[in-house]
Amino acid sequence: MTTGTLGVFHPSTRLYRFTILIFISLLVLGSYFAYDSIGALENTLMAELHLDRSTIGSLYTAYSVAAIAIVFFGGMLYDKLGPRKASLLFSVLVFVGAVIVAVAKGKWMLIFGRLIFGAGSESLIVVQSAIISRWFKGKEMAMAFGIALTLSRVGTVFAFNTEELIADHFHSFRVALWAAALLCLFSVLCNLVFIVMDRHGEKVLSLQKAEAGDKIVFADLKKFTSSYWFVVLLCVTFYSAIFPFTALSSDMFHDKWGIPNVTVMTGSFLSKVFYNFTHMFNTAGGITSITIAASMVFAPFAGGLVDRIGRRASLMVVGALIMIPAHLLLGITHWNPIPMMALLGVAFVLVPAAMWPSVPLVVEEKRVGTAFGLMTAIQNGGLALFPLLNGWLRDKTGTYTSTQVMFAGLGAVGLLFAFLLLRSDRRLGGVLEAGASTKA
Secondary structure, three states, rough: HHHHHHHOOOOHHHHHHHHHHHHHHOOHHHHHHHHHHHHHHHHHHHHHHOOOHHHHHHHHHHHHHHHHHHHHHHEEEEEHOHHHHHHHHHHHHHHHHHOOOOOOOOOHHHHHHHHHHHHHHHHHHHHHHHHHHHOOOOHHHHHHHHHHHHHHHHHHHHHHHHHHHHHHHHHOOOOOHHHHHHHHHHHHHHHHHHHHHHHHHHHOEEEOOEEEOOOHHHHHHHHHHHHHHHHHHHHHHHHOOHHHHHHHHHHHHHHOOOHHHHHHHOOOOHHHHHHHHHHHHHHHHHHHHHHHHHHHHHHHHHHHHHHHHOOOHHHHHHHHHHHHHHHHHHHHHHOOOOHHHHHHHHHHHHHHHHHHHHHOOOOHHHHHHHHHHHHHHHHHHHHHHHHHHHHHHHHOOOOOHHHHHHHHHHHHHHHHHHHHHHHHHHHHHOOOOOOHHHHH
């Protein structure tokens, strides 16, 4: 096919590339919503199922334990099966796990459902990252990651601002959990659209298939550079100070500041949802979602900025630094928590926008799936430990002061790794600091 006969929706066009990006992003919309439905419904679940905060934390731990067990192999499955089969396999697992959680009548069935859900969800995130690299490497990759993060985190923002409201309006927390399962089913349907578009694009563009040919063995890990390992270590410390915190932060805002879980008004369900969103700074879940909402809005712009100026390692240093005072002030003062959550939002914009697109720049293309898988598996080691510690410390001490000091400490360790990454990148040629104008 010649250039003159190419249509506006040819797979080589930006329109096609960014259209498929929408469906790639929606692959994990349901899983993001369902993941944080537990934290959003924390107070209701504790009351209805007689759970303590440590048990709520253990539901996040179960998710991450499953991810540790499978996500590294999820990356290898992507490398072997290719994007379409791997994404469909894991999106179905996500839906099944969410259904089990929705029907669970006790702690152990909840944990089992979260295990299944975690096995699918984190592997699906690995697959999503590798798919974006496949379609956008050498093009608008950081922007693509930013857009994907934005659309994905719509699920998180909606979870914290609607799940408690759904449970309150319908007088049943199970309706809220079923809403999460149905959104996971929606993501499966989006996956089917992606499969059709990806198959067509692969045929027309002869996209490289990350399967067959390259046998993945553990010895290959020796070929990863020091820059990759510092990115991984920053990843685990950074995310361990974000998601385990938001898992119980609604309870912290309700417990420490007396902020209500939902706004009180009469009317239809949709009018209540609208009112809740427009008054999100007045609810515990709404304030929790500030950090995620900030990244949702600004991640694409941060991604575009990274594509142009580079400075990936430097931006990770700044993001890790900002996190430290934000957590400390939440722990040791009674100041209005909104500014501190906004600071965490800035960190949550800068670090992921620079970190995830860095991986394909510091590893060989044929090992991208494995690199993302290993990184996410190690990340989930922290995400398995710290929700449990967060809940345990709160139950033991009666306050969230010690947990916030713990999260600030994680920020300090992450800052150290960010500085080491910056030094390593300079020694290896400065690929992470390079912008579009300096690339060969």
